[in-house]
Structures are given as structure tokens and as C-alpha cells.
Amino acid sequence: MHLFQVPLTKLQGVGPQKAEELHALGISTVGDLIEYYPFRYExxxxxxxxxxxxGERITIQGTIASLPSMQRYGGKSRLICRVTVESALVTAVWFNRAFLKDQLTVGREITLTGKWDQRRRHITVADSEFPDRSTAKTGTLQPVYSVGGNITQATIRKLIDRALTQYGSLIPEILPSELLERHSLIPRKEAITRIHRPENTNEGQEARRRMVYEELFLFQLKLQAYRATHVKQADGLVHPVNNEEIRRFVSQLPFLLTDSQKQVINEILHDMKQPYVMNRLLQGDVGAGKTVVAAVGLYATVRAGHQGALMVPTEILAEQHARSLGKLFEPFGIQVGLLTGSLTERKRRDILASLQMGLLDILVGTHALIQEDVFFRSLGLVVTDEQHRFGVNQRSILRRKGMNPDVLTMTATPIPRTLAITVFGDMDVSTLRERPKGRKPIKTYSVKHDMMDRVLGFIRKEAELGRQSFFICPLIEESEKLDVQNAIDLHMQLTQALPDLTIGLLHGRMTAAEKEATMAAFAAGETHVLVSTTVIEVGVDVPNATLMIIMDADRFGLSQLHQLRGRVGRGEHQSYCILIADPKSENGQERMKAMTDTDDGFEISRRDLEIRGPGEFFGTKQSGMPEFRLANLLNDFEVLEQARDDAAAMTSREEFWSSPIYGGLRDHLAREAQLIGEPLD
Structure with a gap:
């Protein structure tokens, strides 16, 4: 019988109520219990x-040297006693352990565990045992688990011990011997037992190494099996890319490409020439020039006789991309259309008719692109920008509007390549590291709210130099729950404080026409300061804007702060970002420090992962990101890359799909439902 089918009530001492309490911890079967790993050891x-x-936690053994004294205060107690340890006298203190007083007799041996105060030779006791009565913990490493409710550490330790004793012999080996030998991994049964009952630190580390590899390998196996059975199939569009035409298009660009952009363009065009569907993630820091790279891909698909689609999360961004692509493609006779929810019905009908007849080459839009009545004559390339803003279903609907079009997914939330490989494991990953030449680093400062007068002075100074400022705040209007500055109030305050400047206002509840007019005025330099909510977070490009001020910055996530900062520094002038934050916000201060330390998006993402953890960082539901039981993606990245290579090599061999040696792994994939139904997105 498989351990994940054995109910908890089969364990001695576990009745329906105890099973219910364990269920609240996510433990439903004996298999779950055996794989409920400790997060540290005492x-x-x-x-x-x-x-x-x-200040370290220590365990020491000695002899009681004095009668204990008891102090009581406010219903609490403190017990103090002297203990001789290695011929030194140590003061031991217990809080709220009055019952121990009669047991602390002079001359009796005692083992103490607690926090050590070196200067006072003093131990604050967390745990104590008498060797003449029991030595259950002394000399051991005790596992510490996540517990709650009526399930205590003692309870969970006892139940896991019981499960290992009763069912340990049924723990199956999952990994084939070739992997165990290649990486010198101990058998699975031994590893799981040692994780719960390590004799020493080395044993625990070896056990963890084995199980971390298994966890990452099984996750990668799912992705690589999908890749082997779905992605690299010869059913995609072959784009006969003409290198001479591409060179001519690139030579007409108003700037030189970076080496990084050239490399990524080569990777994309290589994929587009192949008979399989391109599924590539393009990640790059804010302002690294992803849109131009996408433009080259869109140009290639049009020249090959197909159409391109670019889906972005906001109307402001869609309008901006439609304008910039229109300028790039105009000399080549390529027609670019815009489809958003705010188009008039007549304009919308015209766009859709042109698209279906093939008169439109490239369609830029929001999620309006995936509505049922949108038909392409021949969709060759789908580009989604800021893919994490769209649900899995939205992205796959757009992809299905063509006959297996190539797919390019872009994100300006850069993550370490290893993590990109994990989260987007069914994609090839391209990374833009370089910034366009001439871009100056943005100077970032964190200030308190009481420095607002100096901030206003800075705005005025930049305006006198002919530059513009963004002023961002988190909410549109007042909220009883959150004491934060709101855009409407802030706009009024700035209008009064800076009467000689023109202050614009932009927020999500304005109509599309109002937003467009506001952004057009700012882009044209008619507005000195734009007060906005985070609708300008992604992609808005105003080269003359040099100052980004973020109100209540401690309320924003780190990656979002970095995105907002990226709205300035897009021109030739020195740019600045000022974070107005609450100094009492602990996590907020951690984020402010990260922002002032670096403007490298990859480093920012690494810090964000440390603060938030991978599940929340990636949005677990959307990305397919698992909550690993043991693996830590920041520390175990080398194991992850090895696991990926092993899984890719294994699933590419014919024998993996037929040999009984790999039957257990194929069963695992079948249980995970990775080989049937909808592919991963």
C-alpha cells in the first residue's frame, strides 16, 4: 500500500480528533506525516x-551548588540557583518553573539548556533534565517542527517516531541508482529517517542533501517531461528569417543596440526559424530595452507573411507601445493597430475587420485582444509584456488565436536565471543585463515624512531646470483602514504648496480619455508634476522626468518600488528617487535599505525573495511555483541546476519512456497529471 493512502488513524494513538488536528497542519496521511520535515534542530x-x-543557546552539565531562591512578582516567578560547571560557578535562572524548587537539591547533577550570558556567567534556562531520572534529550539533536493548536513539539515528535517504526520499511526508493551513484546520495528510507532522527550534524546534512535533490529533481522532471512531450514538437510555424532584411531594420533604429540585445535577438530569431513552437521568456531590468527586441521579432513575423500581437496590462502602456511601434515600422509599410476596451464600437469594428482581412500586421492591446470576436488572418508571434499581470487562461487564449504561433513572454521583474529556469521551466530564458549606453544610475534617498518641505524644494529646483517629477501614492481616496496619503488629497496639497507649477492627477478611476489626456500633457512637458497611483508602474516613458517621489514607500513591495523608480532615468539628465517612509516599519526599512543600496533589478529581486519568500514573490497560483518542503531556492541553486540538467537528459532518452527502471518516475508523473490535459503555462 502507498504511504499516501494510509489514513492517520492506522497509527497507534491517533483517533479521529487527533487526525483532525493534524489535518489542520496539512497532514492527512501517514505519508504526509513521514514527510513533514523539521525546519531546524535544537x-x-x-x-x-x-x-x-x-548570547548562544547552549547545553551544559554540572552539579547544583546552592539551595534555590524564589522571587515572585505579578503572578509570575523566578527561580535562581548556582551550579558548578567545569569548576566554574554558573548562575541558572528559570522563569515560571516554581515546581522545580524542591527538586534542586545541593549535590544533584543537572543538565541545563538555554541562553548564555558570558559576562555574568549566567544561563536563562529553557529546558533542564536530571541525569539520575531521564536523559531523553541530553546529547541529542532534537527536530523542531511547525506546530499549532493542540499539536505540540512533543506530540509531533512522538507521532513521527511511531510512523517511522510502524511504516518505515514501506518508504519507497524513487530515484534510479544512476542518480544515487552520480551524486553520492544515501537511500531514501535512510535519508528520511535521519532527517527526523539525526545522530550528528553531518548525518542531518547528508540526509537533507539527498531529499533536497529529490524534491528539486521531481519538480524539474515535471517541467522537462512536459517540454519533451509538448514544447519541442515539430508543429510550429517556420519563419524564414532574412538576415539582410533584419540588418536593414536594425540600422534604421534611432539608437545602437547593446551587445546583450543583439545576443537575445539572435536567440529569438533562431527559435523562429525552427519547426517547433518558440516558448521564450525575455527578462530584463527596467529600461534594458526589451520592447525593441520584441519589435525585431514582430518585424520578422510580418516579413514572413504573418501577423504579430502584443498584449500589455494597461491601456496607457498599450497606447504608448502602439505609438512607438508605429514610428519604428512606418518606413517599412507595416501597419500597427491598437485595441483596448475604451475604443468606440465603430473604431473597434474597423480594427477587427482589418485584422481578419490581413490589412493590419501588428495588433497592440490589453486583455481586449483575447475577446471571442478577435480573429487574426495568420497569427505568427504572440508577445505578452509583464506576463505576471495576466492569468494563465488569458495567456493561453491569446496563443490559441493562431495555429501554434511562437510565443515571447517579457518581464521587467528580473529574477536570478536559476529561479527563472525553475518557475518558467517549460520556457527558454533570455536575459538582458546591459543598459542602453548613456543611462546614468538613479540616485535614491529614503526620508521621513517631516522632510516634505525639502522634497517640495527639490521639485521646484528640478522644475526650474525644465525637468518634471512623478509623485506616487498608494490609494486613490481616503480609507478608514489605512492611514496613507491619497492621490486626490495630495494633488490638492501640492497645488496649494506649489502655486507656480502645473500639477496633474492620474488614477485608475479616471476614464481612458482622461488618462490619455493627462499622460499626453505630461509627456509634452505641459505638466510639471504628475500625482499618480501605481497605474504608471509599468513601461511609461517620459525622458524629461527626472524625479520620482514615492509617498508611504514602506507600503509598497520591493519589486514594485524598483518598477516605479524605473519611470525616471530614461533621458540624458541625472535622475533621483525619493522614498518617503515610516521609520518604525521594520520590513519597510529593510526594503528602503535595499533600494538605497543598489539599482540593479536582479539584486533587488534577490533581496525581495529573501524578505518575502518565493511563493509570495512569484504569486504561487499563477506561476506554478511550489512551496518546497526542504529546498531553499536562494541557497540550493546549484542543486537546482544539476537537477534540471539531469531531468532534461533523462526525459530526452527513449528508454525513460519505456524501461521498467524508470517506472516509478513515470508513475510519479502520472499521479501529478503532468502528461495529460492542459500543458503548463
Whole structure:
């Protein structure tokens, strides 16, 4: 019987109520219980005082040297006693352990675990045992689990011990011997047992290494199996790319491409020439020039006789992209259309008719692109910008509007390549690291709210130099729940404080026409300051804007702050970002420090991962990002890359799909439903 089919009530001492309490921890079967791993260990191994640093948790053994004294205050108690340890006198203090007083007799041996105060030779006792009665913990590493409700550490330890004793012999080996030998991994049964019952640190580390590899390998196996059975199939459009035409298009661009852009363009065009469907992720820092790279791909698909689609998350961005692509493609006779929810019915009908007849070459739009009545004559390339803003279904609907078109997905939330490989494992990953030449780093400062007068002075100074400023705040109007500055109030305050400047206002509840007029005025330099909510977060490009001020910056996530900062620094002038934050916000201050330390988006993302953890960072539901039980994607990236290479090599071999040696892995894939139904997106 498979351990994940054995109910908890089969364990001695687990009735329906206890099973319900375990269920609240996500433990439903004996298999779940056995794979409920500790997140750390408490070290009860006895150490010498000379080895211990101040403030460390230690376990020491000694002899009681004085009668205990008891102090009571406010219903609480403190028990103090002297203990001789290695011929030194140590003061031991217990809080709220009055029942121990009669057991602390002079001359009796005792083991103490707690926090060590080096200067006072003082231990605050968390745990104590008498060797003449019990030595259950002394000398061991005790696992510490996530617990709650009526399930205590003692309970979960006892139940896992019982499960290993009763069912340990049924723990199956999942990995084939070739992988165990290649990476010197211990058997699965031994690894799981050692994780829960390590004799020493090395044993625990070896056990963890084995199980981390397995966890990452099985995850990668799903992605690579999907890739082997779906992605690299010869059913895509072959784009006969003419290199001479591409060179002519690139030579007409108003700027030189970076080496990084050239490399990524080559990767994309290579994919487009192949008979399989391109599924490529293009990630790059804010302002790294992703749109131009996408433009080259769109040009190639049009020259090959097909149409291109670019889907973006906001109308402002769609309008901006339609304008910029229109300028780039105009000399080549390529027609660019715009489709958003705010078009008049007549204009919309005209666009859709032109698209279906093939008179439109490229369609830029919001999620309006995926509506039922949108038909392409021959869709060759789908580009989605800021893909995490769209649900899995939205992206796949757009893809199905053509006969297996090539897909390019872009994101300006750069993540370390290893993590991109994990989260978007069914995609090839291209990365833009370079910034266009001449871009100056943005100077970033974090200030308190009481420095607003100086901030207003900075706005005025930039305006005198002919530059413009963004002023961002988190909410549109007042909220009883959150004491944050709102856009409407802030606009009024700035209008009063800076009467000689023109202050614009932009927020999500304005009509599309109002938003467009406001952005057009700002882009034309008619507005000195634009007060906005985060609708300008992605892609808005105003080269003359040099100052980004973010109100209540501690309310924003790190990647979002970096995105907002990227709205300035797009021209030749030195640009600045000022974060107005609450100094009492602990996580907020951590984010402010990261922002002032670096403007490298990849480093920002690494810090964001450290603060938030991968599940929240990627949006677990949308990205397919698992919550790993043991693996830590920041620390275990080398294991992840090895696991990916192993899984890719294995699934590319014919014998993986037929040999009984790999039957267990194929069963695992079948249970995970990765080989049937909808592919991963």
C-alpha cells in the first residue's frame, strides 16, 4: 500500500480528533506525516564553556551548588540557583518553573539548556533534565517542527517516531541508482529517517542533501517531461528569417543596440526559424530595452507573411507601445493597430475587420485582444509584456488565436536565471543585463515624512531646470483602514504648496480619455508634476522626468518600488528617487535599505525573495511555483541546476519512456497529471 493512502488513524494513538488536528497542519496521511520535515534542530549536545559565545543557546552539565531562591512578582516567578560547571560557578535562572524548587537539591547533577550570558556567567534556562531520572534529550539533536493548536513539539515528535517504526520499511526508493551513484546520495528510507532522527550534524546534512535533490529533481522532471512531450514538437510555424532584411531594420533604429540585445535577438530569431513552437521568456531590468527586441521579432513575423500581437496590462502602456511601434515600422509599410476596451464600437469594428482581412500586421492591446470576436488572418508571434499581470487562461487564449504561433513572454521583474529556469521551466530564458549606453544610475534617498518641505524644494529646483517629477501614492481616496496619503488629497496639497507649477492627477478611476489626456500633457512637458497611483508602474516613458517621489514607500513591495523608480532615468539628465517612509516599519526599512543600496533589478529581486519568500514573490497560483518542503531556492541553486540538467537528459532518452527502471518516475508523473490535459503555462 502507498504511504499516501494510509489514513492517520492506522497509527497507534491517533483517533479521529487527533487526525483532525493534524489535518489542520496539512497532514492527512501517514505519508504526509513521514514527510513533514523539521525546519531546524535544537542542539542538546553538551559543550564546554570555553567553546560558547555570548548570547548562544547552549547545553551544559554540572552539579547544583546552592539551595534555590524564589522571587515572585505579578503572578509570575523566578527561580535562581548556582551550579558548578567545569569548576566554574554558573548562575541558572528559570522563569515560571516554581515546581522545580524542591527538586534542586545541593549535590544533584543537572543538565541545563538555554541562553548564555558570558559576562555574568549566567544561563536563562529553557529546558533542564536530571541525569539520575531521564536523559531523553541530553546529547541529542532534537527536530523542531511547525506546530499549532493542540499539536505540540512533543506530540509531533512522538507521532513521527511511531510512523517511522510502524511504516518505515514501506518508504519507497524513487530515484534510479544512476542518480544515487552520480551524486553520492544515501537511500531514501535512510535519508528520511535521519532527517527526523539525526545522530550528528553531518548525518542531518547528508540526509537533507539527498531529499533536497529529490524534491528539486521531481519538480524539474515535471517541467522537462512536459517540454519533451509538448514544447519541442515539430508543429510550429517556420519563419524564414532574412538576415539582410533584419540588418536593414536594425540600422534604421534611432539608437545602437547593446551587445546583450543583439545576443537575445539572435536567440529569438533562431527559435523562429525552427519547426517547433518558440516558448521564450525575455527578462530584463527596467529600461534594458526589451520592447525593441520584441519589435525585431514582430518585424520578422510580418516579413514572413504573418501577423504579430502584443498584449500589455494597461491601456496607457498599450497606447504608448502602439505609438512607438508605429514610428519604428512606418518606413517599412507595416501597419500597427491598437485595441483596448475604451475604443468606440465603430473604431473597434474597423480594427477587427482589418485584422481578419490581413490589412493590419501588428495588433497592440490589453486583455481586449483575447475577446471571442478577435480573429487574426495568420497569427505568427504572440508577445505578452509583464506576463505576471495576466492569468494563465488569458495567456493561453491569446496563443490559441493562431495555429501554434511562437510565443515571447517579457518581464521587467528580473529574477536570478536559476529561479527563472525553475518557475518558467517549460520556457527558454533570455536575459538582458546591459543598459542602453548613456543611462546614468538613479540616485535614491529614503526620508521621513517631516522632510516634505525639502522634497517640495527639490521639485521646484528640478522644475526650474525644465525637468518634471512623478509623485506616487498608494490609494486613490481616503480609507478608514489605512492611514496613507491619497492621490486626490495630495494633488490638492501640492497645488496649494506649489502655486507656480502645473500639477496633474492620474488614477485608475479616471476614464481612458482622461488618462490619455493627462499622460499626453505630461509627456509634452505641459505638466510639471504628475500625482499618480501605481497605474504608471509599468513601461511609461517620459525622458524629461527626472524625479520620482514615492509617498508611504514602506507600503509598497520591493519589486514594485524598483518598477516605479524605473519611470525616471530614461533621458540624458541625472535622475533621483525619493522614498518617503515610516521609520518604525521594520520590513519597510529593510526594503528602503535595499533600494538605497543598489539599482540593479536582479539584486533587488534577490533581496525581495529573501524578505518575502518565493511563493509570495512569484504569486504561487499563477506561476506554478511550489512551496518546497526542504529546498531553499536562494541557497540550493546549484542543486537546482544539476537537477534540471539531469531531468532534461533523462526525459530526452527513449528508454525513460519505456524501461521498467524508470517506472516509478513515470508513475510519479502520472499521479501529478503532468502528461495529460492542459500543458503548463
Amino acid at each position: 542542539d542538546y549536545r553538551i559543550r564546554e564553556l570555553s567553546e560558547v559565545k555570548d
